[in-house]
C-alpha cells in the first residue's frame with residue numbers, strides 16, 4: 524500500500540491567527556512593498572509570462588508580474604485565498620491557486636522556468652526540502668528569485684532581540700522564524716549559480732530588518 528501525505532502536510536491553518544495574518548498582510552502590504560520595492564524590482568525584473576510562487580499570501584507580488592501573466596500560487600493557508608483571488612482579478616492575473624506546501628508542489632520535474640518567493644522561507648516547516656523541491660521543478664537554467672528575512676549577525680542587538688522575541692513572534696506569525704541563515708541554505712542547496720545581496724531595512728519590526736534578495740539558477 525502506498526501512503527501519500529496530504530498536499531498541506533506540515534502546515535496547519537489556525538482558526539484565529541490565519542485570518543489575523545491575512546488581514547495583517549493586507550493592511551501592511553503597501554508599507555512592506557514600499558520598503559522592499561528596490562530589492563523586489565531587482566530580483567523580480569523581467570519575469571516570464573508564467574511564474575510559480577511559494578506562499579503567495581494575499582498577493583504582494585502580483586504587481587511584479589507582466590500583463591496578463593499566469594501565476595501558479597502555492598498557498599497552504601486557506602485564509603489567504605479570498606484576498607489573493609480578489610487581488611489577482613483586480614490586476615488581471617490568471618491565478619492557478621493550489622492549496623499546497625512548497626515542500627511538495629505536485630509539479631512535474633524540470634517543468635518550470637521561474638519560481639519566486641517573498642518572506643516565505645522564514646515560515647516553511649523544512650527549508651532544505653523546499654529548496655530541493657524548487658531545484659527539482661526548475662528546468663536547467665531556470666531561476667529561483669527570492670526576497671527573505673534572515674538571522675542577524677551574532678553579537679548584534681538585532682540578534683539578541685530575535686532570540687528574545689522568538690516565541691511570541693513565531694506564535695503570532697504562524698511559525699515564522701527570524702533566526703534562519705537562509706543565504707547559507709540557498710548556497711548549500713546545489714544550484715548552479717547563486718547571487719545574493721544582503722541589506723538592512725529600517726522598519727519598526729527590528730527583528731525582521733536583516734534581509735537578503737537573490738537569484739539562484741538551476
Ligand SMILES: C[S@@+](CC[C@H](N)C(=O)[O-])C[C@H]1O[C@@H](n2cnc3c(N)ncnc32)[C@H](O)[C@@H]1O
Nearest residue numbers: 578579580583600624625641642643646647648
Ligand atoms: C509572511 S507571509 C508572506 C506572504 C507573501 N509572500 C508576502 O510577501 O506578503 C508567509 C506565507 O507563507 C505561507 N506558508 C507557510 N508555510 C508554507 C509552506 N510550507 N509552503 C508554502 N507556503 C507556506 C503562509 O501561508 C503565508 O502566506
